[in-house]
Each structure stands twice: as structure tokens, then as C-alpha cells.
Amino acid sequence: MHRRPAFGVVLGLTLAFLLSACGKEAPPPPAPKAEAPKPPPEVVVKIGSVAPLTGPQSHLGKDNENGTRLAIEEVNAKGLMIGGAKVRFELLSEDDQADPKTGTIVAQKLVDAKVAGVIGHLNSGTTIPASKIYHDAGIVQISPSATNPKYTEQGYQGAFRVMANDVQQGKTLGDYAVSKMGAKRIAIIDDRTAYGQGLADEFEKAAKAGGATLVGREYTNDKATDFRAILTSIKGKKPDLVFYGGMDAQAGLMVAQMKTLAVKARFLAGDGAQSPEFIKLAGPAADGVVASSPGLPLDKMPGGKGFTDKFTAKFGPIQIYAPFAYDATLTLIEAMTKANSTDPGKYLPELARTSRQGVTGPIAFDAKGDLKNGPITLYVVKEGKWNPLETVGGDAAAPAAAPAPEKPAAKPAAAPAPAAEKK
Amino acid sequence: MDIFVQQLINGLVLGAIYALVALGYTMVYGILGLINFAHGEVVMIGAMVALSVIQVLVASGIALPGPVIAALGLLAAMPVCMVLGFAIERVAYRPLRNAPRLAALITAIGVSILLQNVAMIIWGRQYHSFPALLPSTPHQLAGATINDLQIFIVLLAIAIMAGLLYLVHRTRLGRAMRATSENPEIAGLMGVDINTVISITFVIGSALAAVAGVMISAYYGIAHYFMGFMLGLKAFTAAVLGGIGNLAGAMLGGVLLGVIESLGAGYIGALTGGFLGSHYQDVFAFLVLILVLTLRPSGLLGERVAERS
Numbered sequence: 201m202h203r204r205p206a207f208g209v210v211l212g213l214t215l216a217f218l219l220s221a222c223g224k225e226a227p228p229p230p231a232p233k234a235e236a237p238k239p240p241p242e243v244v245v246k247i248g249s250v251a252p253l254t255g256p257q258s259h260l261g262k263d264n265e266n267g268t269r270l271a272i273e274e275v276n277a278k279g280l281m282i283g284g285a286k287v288r289f290e291l292l293s294e295d296d297q298a299d300p301k302t303g304t305i306v307a308q309k310l311v312d313a314k315v316a317g318v319i320g321h322l323n324s325g326t327t328i329p330a331s332k333i334y335h336d337a338g339i340v341q342i343s344p345s346a347t348n349p350k351y352t353e354q355g356y357q358g359a360f361r362v363m364a365n366d367v368q369q370g371k372t373l374g375d376y377a378v379s380k381m382g383a384k385r386i387a388i389i390d391d392r393t394a395y396g397q398g399l400a401d402e403f404e405k406a407a408k409a410g411g412a413t414l415v416g417r418e419y420t421n422d423k424a425t426d427f428r429a430i431l432t433s434i435k436g437k438k439p440d441l442v443f444y445g446g447m448d449a450q451a452g453l454m455v456a457q458m459k460t461l462a463v464k465a466r467f468l469a470g471d472g473a474q475s476p477e478f479i480k481l482a483g484p485a486a487d488g489v490v491a492s493s494p495g496l497p498l499d500k501m502p503g504g505k506g507f508t509d510k511f512t513a514k515f516g517p518i519q520i521y522a523p524f525a526y527d528a529t530l531t532l533i534e535a536m537t538k539a540n541s542t543d544p545g546k547y548l549p550e551l552a553r554t555s556r557q558g559v560t561g562p563i564a565f566d567a568k569g570d571l572k573n574g575p576i577t578l579y580v581v582k583e584g585k586w587n588p589l590e591t592v593g594g595d596a597a598a599p600a601a602a603p604a605p606e607k608p609a610a611k612p613a614a615a616p617a618p619a620a621e622k623k
Numbered sequence: 624m625d626i627f628v629q630q631l632i633n634g635l636v637l638g639a640i641y642a643l644v645a646l647g648y649t650m651v652y653g654i655l656g657l658i659n660f661a662h663g664e665v666v667m668i669g670a671m672v673a674l675s676v677i678q679v680l681v682a683s684g685i686a687l688p689g690p691v692i693a694a695l696g697l698l699a700a701m702p703v704c705m706v707l708g709f710a711i712e713r714v715a716y717r718p719l720r721n722a723p724r725l726a727a728l729i730t731a732i733g734v735s736i737l738l739q740n741v742a743m744i745i746w747g748r749q750y751h752s753f754p755a756l757l758p759s760t761p762h763q764l765a766g767a768t769i770n771d772l773q774i775f776i777v778l779l780a781i782a783i784m785a786g787l788l789y790l791v792h793r794t795r796l797g798r799a800m801r802a803t804s805e806n807p808e809i810a811g812l813m814g815v816d817i818n819t820v821i822s823i824t825f826v827i828g829s830a831l832a833a834v835a836g837v838m839i840s841a842y843y844g845i846a847h848y849f850m851g852f853m854l855g856l857k858a859f860t861a862a863v864l865g866g867i868g869n870l871a872g873a874m875l876g877g878v879l880l881g882v883i884e885s886l887g888a889g890y891i892g893a894l895t896g897g898f899l900g901s902h903y904q905d906v907f908a909f910l911v912l913i914l915v916l917t918l919r920p921s922g923l924l925g926e927r928v929a930e931r932s
Contacts, residue, residue, distance in 0.1 A: 255849065258748035392902050418892070419902035423853060425843050428633040429888035430901045436626040449750055456844055460759070461629070462768060480752045481845060 243285040245542045246292050247272060247529065248310035250303070250320030250330070253295035256423055256449040259477055259519055261322055264344055265293050266515040267525030268319045275533055283540050289533070296326045298393075298422060303330045311337040316542040317532045319525055324348030324366075325394035331359045340544045340551060342532055344524035347471065347494065348398040352568040358548055360565055362528045362558070363494035364574030364593065366395070369470055370402020372576045372592045373443070373492050377403075377468055378410030381490065383441035387416035387434045387465070389427075389454070391446035396422070399470045400445030407443075415439050422447060427454045428461060435463045447472040448520075451491075452481025459485040466490070475519045479584055486581045490589070493520065494576050495560045497588040503559035527558035625766025630889040631882065632764070636773045638881025639780040640842065643835035644858035645865070645873035646783060647828040653791075653868040654804050654824045656724075660731040661711055663855020664738035665704050665829050669836030670846040671746050673700040674753055681754060689756035693841060700833040708829025709822055717818070735855075742848040750847045753840040776838055783831060784874045790827075791870065800824060804868075864912050866925025875923055883908050 249268040251261030272289045280287050292313055294306035303326030310318055311333060318334055318341040321327040327346035331354065334341045340358040343351065347366045352359055377383040386407050390400035404414060415437040418430040431454070434442060442458070442465045444451050451473035458467065467489045474491040482489065498504045498518065507523055515522075535551035536542050555564045564572045575593045579586040644666055651659040673696035680692050687695075715734045719727045759770040791797040799820045802810035811817050839854065840846040857880065865876025888904035915923060 254743070254748065256750070256847075259750070262748065416892075417897075417900065418888075419900040421902060425845070425850075425853075426637055428637070429630060429885040429904070432626060432629045432633055433889040433892070433901070435629075452750075453843060453845065460761070460768070460770065462761075477750060481750055483752065483755070483844065 374406020866922025
């Protein structure tokens with residue numbers, strides 16, 4: 201068994217290459233206008249997308265990749281002139297397996313391929329080490345979903361994200377657990393990734409500050425399927441709330457196993473668990489579970505309904521981050537258009553100045569590259585569906601930032617029937 | 624106390640699951656001295672095929688009791704796995720039988736990767752939820768909970784081990800297997816058709832893999848294309864711990880590994896005053912493995928020459 205992990209890496213590399221090959225082939229179909237009717241030649245601009253495309257989070261990775269793909273296909277279909285030449289964007293999709301080591305390898309690969317910008321990675325654990333490689337190569341990166349605060353605290357000019365970070369999210373969750381769910385005895389489990397651990401720590405701080413007692417802190421990993429041992433040990437400490445910092449694949453099974461072990465505690469989690477996949481895996485045990493997610497509920501997003509329709513028609517149900525990946529891509533491309541250049545050095549100032557209306561809400565960055573005033577929404581599972589409970593922030597939150605005069609993203613007029621979220 | 628009993632039960636069931644898979648590893652190793660890394664993937668294929676059949680049956684709306692549907696799924700998965708096992712041996716291992724060990728090992732890993740990717744293409748990358756078809760009525764036992772399915776898994780692992788022991792030690796085919804294991808050339812000269820014996824070993828092992836796959840998916844309620852990877856790794860560890868090639872050893876190793884993991888995860892934090900957390904459970908499991916291998920290099924029940932199943 202000592203040999204296996206080494207071969208796992210080889211497998212990962214092989215896969216990454218195979219997948220990247222697929223990624224290269226995929227985009228051409230939507231560009232039938234490549235007949236070259238006019239002399240101005242097409243310039244191909246490569247945009248990288250990195251997410252785990254194999255392993256337990258592959259459904260989320262594919263979700264991100266498809267969000268980016270949809271944006272690129274739309275822009276290509278419209279046709280875009282940058283610097284006097286017709287530009288065709290090409291998606292280079294890489295698989296980082298949610299593994300920090302693989303994350304840096306594929307990041308280097310994208311740098312070598314001379315991408316103009318990167319949408320990724322999905323996980324904080326892969327985004328942070330990869331960001332150094334992009335920074336050193338002068339490439340701009342927008343992560344649609346990495347929420348660990350460290351990512352933008354490294355002082356890298358070209359590192360951005362389009363959702364609220366875990367300091368905000370952990371605090372929202374901790375406050376909610378204590379004040380609204382009435383939790384007094386809290387047990388915390390995390391998956392030891394940068395995301396899970398970071399969010400759990402922030403949650404712990406906020407919950408303790410609110411007056412709750414931490415009765416147990418247990419750990420698992422992002423590939424585990426059996427949580428009975430740690431749940432049993434938690435059961436012995438009689439908590440009234442269990443918080444999990446980690447992703448949906450584990451959270452779903454964990455909730456189901458809590459039920460079979462008769463652990464009588466509410467379950468609370470962050471954005472990693474707030475997916476339709478979670479409900480599928482947890483089954484009937486999902487009822488009553490609360491989770492947060494940066495952003496607004498899909499049907500309240502300014503362009504949420506239209507995006508949901510377009511996306512589901514092409515790729516099936518949205519997991520979590522597809523709209524964020526879509527927004528991140530269009531934000532990147534808009535900055536290129538404004539700067540009239542696809543050179544990261546030239547369009548970076550434009551990107552930092554971004555102020556646009558995305559499908560997830562208004563997008564503007566602060567000095568670190570974090571989303572200004574990112575809202576966070578809490579959801580509860582009822583009858584096999586995530587139902588929004590309340591949205592925190594958006595315009596009121598983010599005390600550090602200047603009091604932004606932007607309107608709240610939810611345009612009441614543009615929010616039609618709540619039937620937007622399928623599945 | 625009830626928490627301790629619950630941890631023991633958790634460990635026992637987890638161990639039985641490892642044992643179900645470890646039996647397949649150990650059987651092939653016993654005959655060929657080959658670590659069949661693709662075994663975990665055969666387990667996965669078994670689970671996925673059964674799941675597809677079960678989904679069709681459930682969707683068709685035929686009113687059958689849950690266990691019958693599960694059994695039908697299993698009946699469909701077994702032949703598929705048997706053919707697959709036969710094909711793997713025929714295509715990937717037989718041509719390399721006289722090649723250096725390392726060559727066969729690499730092929731085994733290659734087959735494993737191939738099967739994972741084929742499964743990913745067929746069934747997609749997402750987790751599939753496996754319907755709860757088998758009864759899981761909880762029972763109270765010394766303050767802890769154990770359900771029907773958990774009891775059944777433990778009994779099934781014991782039954783399969785007993786069946787294999789009988790096959791290997793009391794039947795004509797078993798004698799041929801043992802002869803092949805001792806020395807393939809001499810066995811061949813003595814009139815044993817070693818190709819057939821080895822093929823049958825793979826076919827039986829793969830049928831058991833299908834059983835293991837269905838039980839594991841039913842227990843956890845999920846199936847996905849890479850479920851065989853970790854499972855294979857843990858089962859392989861269990862087989863080595865018990866003495867690879869020894870059937871009773873696979874069972875013992877599986878249960879031991881399961882209980883160590885479970886107690887480790889449950890008590891490390893309390894024992895070390897929070898210095899080590901429950902994520903160190905694997906460290907303890909592998910520490911035990913290292914200790915056992917240092918003191919008894921062939922595993923707990925392993926005997927090098929005399930009896931490789």
C-alpha cells in the first residue's frame with residue numbers, strides 16, 4: 201500500500217492531462233463563425249479554470265467549470281474586439297483533485313500555457329498555494345468559491361474572489377447558532393482542509409463569544425465516508441448543535457449516520473454543504489439542517505432566473521458555485537475589454553476598479569481583492585429542498601469597508617416566482 | 624460504558640466491511656502471490672451495476688419487498704463482476720505470469736485506473752444515493768444501538784470466510800488451488816489445469832466483490848466511481864495485518880483494523896488531552912500495522928509456505 205499513493209499522483213497527472221485535452225476540444229462548437237469572412241484575424245485568448253474534476257467534489261468542480269464555460273461560450277457567440285483584433289476565448293480546464301500539491305502542479309501548467317487569467321480554484325486549500333504561482337508569473341486569478349481569508353491576505357495584487365470570506369461567514373453562522381437556534385452546547389467537526397478548518401475556527405470564535413460552550417471538537421478528512429466513531433464520541437458529550445466545516449459529500453453521510461446513531465442535535469454547516477447533492481445523500485435525515493452560503497438565494501439574484509434557465513438547460517441542475525464562476529469569468533473579460541488588452545499587467549487596474557452587476561449581485565473589490573459587502577444567506581432543508589431563511593449583509597455588513605451606497609442586490613421587481621431553483 | 628460498547632460495535636461492523644473486501648485480496652494473493660489492486664474497483668463495479676438495476680426496478684414501480692430488489696440487483700451484479708474478473712486475469716495478468724513481480728503489480732494498478740475511468744464515463748462523477756432497501760431496525764444492546772443491516776454484514780463476512788475455508792480445505796478444487804499455490808509448475812505436471820484453477824479463483828473472488836459492493840453501498844447509502852480506492856487500500860492493509868494469503872487472517876485483520884480505527888477516533892482526543900485529534904485515527908491503525916509486521920513479518924496468522932489458503 202506504500203506504492204499506491206505515488207501511483208495516485210501519476211493517475212492524477214494522467215487524468216489532468218486527459219481532462220485538459222478534453223477541455224481544449226470542447227469550446228470550438230459554439231464558434232461556427234470561424235469561417236473568417238473578414239480579414240482581421242482571430243486572436244485566441246486562453247482562460248484557465250481549475251477545480252476538482254475527479255474525487256468526492258467532482259460534481260462541484262464540474263459545476264464551476266460549466267459556469268465558466270457558459271460565460272465563455274456566450275462571449276464567443278457575441279464576438280468581442282479587444283485591441284483591434286477579434287478575440288476568441290478558449291477554456292483550459294484543469295483538475296486539481298482538491299489536493300494542494302496537484303493544485304500547484306496544474307497552476308504551473310496553466311502558467312506555462314500562458315493563460316490570460318484563471319478562474320479558480322474551487323477549494324481554499326488549493327487556491328492559496330496556487331496563488332503564489334500565479335502571482336510570480338503575473339497572472340490574474342479570480343476564485344469563485346475559495347472563502348478562506350488567507351487567500352487575499354498575502355498581498356498579491358492579482359488575487360480576487362467573488363464571494364464573502366469565512367470570517368464573515370463563520371461569524372454569521374456562529375451568531376445564528378446561538379441567537380436563533382438557541383445552541384448552548386456545541387460540538388464542531390472539520391475536515392482539516394484550509395476551508396473546513398478555517399470556517400470551523402471562525403465559527404467557534406463567534407459561537408463562544410455568543411456564550412455557547414464547546415463540548416467536543418472532532419476531525420475527519422475530505423474523503424471519509426464513515427463518521428460513526430467521532431459521532432459516537434460526540435453523542436457522549438450531549439451537544440445540542442453539531443457544526444461541520446467541510447463539503448457536501450461528507451456532510452450528507454454524516455447527517456444520515458447521526459440519525460442512525462440517534463444523536464439528538466441540530467446540524468449546521470457552511471457553503472460547502474449547501475448543495476442539492478447534500479440532500480440527496482442525507483435522505484430524510486436532511487430535514488431541519490441549516491447551512492449558509494455566500495451570495496443571495498438564486499431566485500433573488502438579479503439575473504438568477506435567467507441564469508438558472510440557461511445553465512440547467514445546458515448542464516443540468518446547479519450545485520453551488522456555478523453562478524459565481526460565471527460572474528468571475530464575465531468580470532475578468534469585462535476588465536480586459538475596458539483596458540482593451542488581454543495582458544494581465546494592463547487589465548489588472550481595470551479589474552480592481554470593477555463595478556458591475558453580476559447575476560450574484562453587485563461586484564466590486566476592496567483593496568485586498570475581496571468582494572465588497574458580500575451577502576450571506578442562511579438556508580434550511582424542508583421537504584427535500586433548501587429554503588432561504590434570512591440574508592445577512594449585502595449592504596449593511598462589512599464594517600471595515602466604507603459605507604457603500606450601493607443598492608441591495610435583491611431587486612423586488614426582478615424577482616419573479618420562487619420556483620426558480622430546480623431540484 | 625454505553626459509548627464504549629457503541630464504539631466497539633462501530634468498529635466491528637467497519638471491520639466486517641474491510642474483511643469482506645480483504646477476503647478477495649487474500650484469495651488471489653494466496654494462489655498467485657499477486658496483489659490484485661483492481662479488486663477494490665471490481666467491488667465498485669459490482670455496486671454500480673447493482674445500483675443501476677435497482678434504480679430501474681424501483682422506477683418501473685413493481686411492488687417488491689426491499690430485500691428482493693436488492694437481491695435482484697446483486698444477482699445482476701455478480702455475473703458482470705465474474706466476467707470482469709475472468710477478463711482481468713486473462714488479459715492483464717496471465718500474459719505476465721512469468722514476468723517479474725513488479726510488472727504484474729503495475730498492470731494491476733493500470734487495470735484499477737482503467738476501471739475507475741470507465742465507471743466514471745458510464746455512471747458519471749457524482750455520488751449516487753443507494754436506496755435504503757434492507758431492513759435497518761435498530762436494536763438496543765448494553766445501551767448501544769445496532770441495526771439489522773449491521774448484524775447481517777457481520778454474519779455475512781463470517782459466513783463467506785467459513786465458506787471459503789471449506790472450499791479451499793475440503794474440496795477437490797481447493798486441493799488444486801493449494802497445489803497451484805505451492806508450486807504452479809509441479810501442480811501442472813501433476814495434472815492440475817492451473818489456468819482453469821486461477822481463472823476460477825478470480826471468478827469466485829469477483830463474485831464476492833459484487834456481494835461486498837452491494838452490502839457496502841447499502842450500508843452507507845451511497846455508491847460512486849472511486850469508492851473502491853480507499854476501500855481497497857484499507858482492505859489490503861487488513862489483509863496484510865492478518866497475514867496476506869490467509870483467509871481467517873483477512874477476517875481477523877479486518878475486524879482488528881476496524882476496532883482500532885473506531886476506538887482510536889473515539890478516544891485519542893480524550894487520552895492525549897486534546898493534543899492529538901480524531902484525525903490521527905489512521906496513524907494509530909498504521910502504527911499497529913508496523914508493529915505487527917516488525918514482530919511477525921508475515922502478519923498475525925500468516926505462515927509463509929505451508930498454508931497460503
